[in-house]
Amino acid sequence: MLIKGVNGMLTNKDHPDADLIEDIDEEELEKIVLEAQQEALQNAKNKVEKNVRVERWKAWLVAIVFVFSGFSFFLQTYSIPAIDFLITSSQLSKEEHIQLYKKSVVSIATNDSSGTGFSISDDGLILTNYHVIEDKQQIMVNFPDDGIHQAEVIATYPEIDTALLQIDGDDFPYLPLDDSEENYFKQHVQFIGNPLRFQWIVNEGRVINETFVNDIVIPVTMLQAPVYRGNSGSPVFNDDGLVIGVIFATTKNEEHGKVGLFIPIQPIIEKLQEDSLID
Numbered sequence: 001m002l003i004k005g006v007n008g009m010l011t012n013k014d015h016p017d018a019d020l021i022e023d024i025d026e027e028e029l030e031k032i033v034l035e036a037q038q039e040a041l042q043n044a045k046n047k048v049e050k051n052v053r054v055e056r057w058k059a060w061l062v063a064i065v066f067v068f069s070g071f072s073f074f075l076q077t078y079s080i081p082a083i084d085f086l087i088t089s090s091q092l093s094k095e096e097h098i099q100l101y102k103k104s105v106v107s108i109a110t111n112d113s114s115g116t117g118f119s120i121s122d123d124g125l126i127l128t129n130y131h132v133i134e135d136k137q138q139i140m141v142n143f144p145d146d147g148i149h150q151a152e153v154i155a156t157y158p159e160i161d162t163a164l165l166q167i168d169g170d171d172f173p174y175l176p177l178d179d180s181e182e183n184y185f186k187q188h189v190q191f192i193g194n195p196l197r198f199q200w201i202v203n204e205g206r207v208i209n210e211t212f213v214n215d216i217v218i219p220v221t222m223l224q225a226p227v228y229r230g231n232s233g234s235p236v237f238n239d240d241g242l243v244i245g246v247i248f249a250t251t252k253n254e255e256h257g258k259v260g261l262f263i264p265i266q267p268i269i270e271k272l273q274e275d276s277l278i279d
């Protein structure tokens with residue numbers, strides 16, 4: 001199987017139930033949206049013809065009105081899969097606890113790629129994926145409220161696709177980590193990241209099961225949720241607001257279709273504690 005890292009980097013993985021999943025870039029997203037618009041127009045026409053039983057010219061007139069009424073009308077009236085994640089984010093972002101979580105999530109920019117990370121301490125420790133910062137000379141992190149900071153890589157764990165960064169400063173907002181060994185299979189979770197050049201996008205999904213992939217020495221967790229390029233390094237929250245994992249890739253599962261993959265947080269905590277980087 002080929003697993004796609006969700007910052008756009010491709011690595012070879014071995015699993016019999018999955019195929020290559022390509023990340024959606026901006027051109028592909030635009031194409032999907034245009035196709036969805038055309039489908040929505042046809043559905044609108046069919047619905048008018050079937051339910052209202054008006055003359056054919058009136059049906060086409062309604063379809064034309066849909067075109068010129070603007071894209072925002074489609075967002076409110078029709079479910080377009082390619083942009084559903086934006087609608088969901090807008091709704092979830094109204095919740096007070098989500099607004100609080102966002103303060104600790106950062107966008108990570110390097111010379112030729114971007115991704116997501118999040119603060120785990122008030123003195124500037126940032127957690128992200130190793131593949132987001134691998135071989136990068138300059139790394140910048142951007143908080144929604146605390147601005148842009150240059151980061152230094154202080155620890156890497158390629159075997160679990162994890163990296164720890166350090167920025168100068170203090171009193172940063174940060175997210176609590178779940179240090180329990182609770183099983184979250186089939187439970188509801190939320191995550192925040194920077195997919196497709198959007199920033200601080202909130203989404204939700206359901207934990208499916210564990211699986212194994214090459215180059216990762218621990219079992220990783222499958223997540224049924226809309227995960228896109230740029231979500232690498234996104235924190236996954238349980239309903240108590242604790243980080244239970246870090247998104248690192250997507251794949252195609254035979255039973256569930258496209259799924260996200262995240263590294264469970266417990267092995268990450270253990271590595272950081274072994275190196276005396278966190279208490």
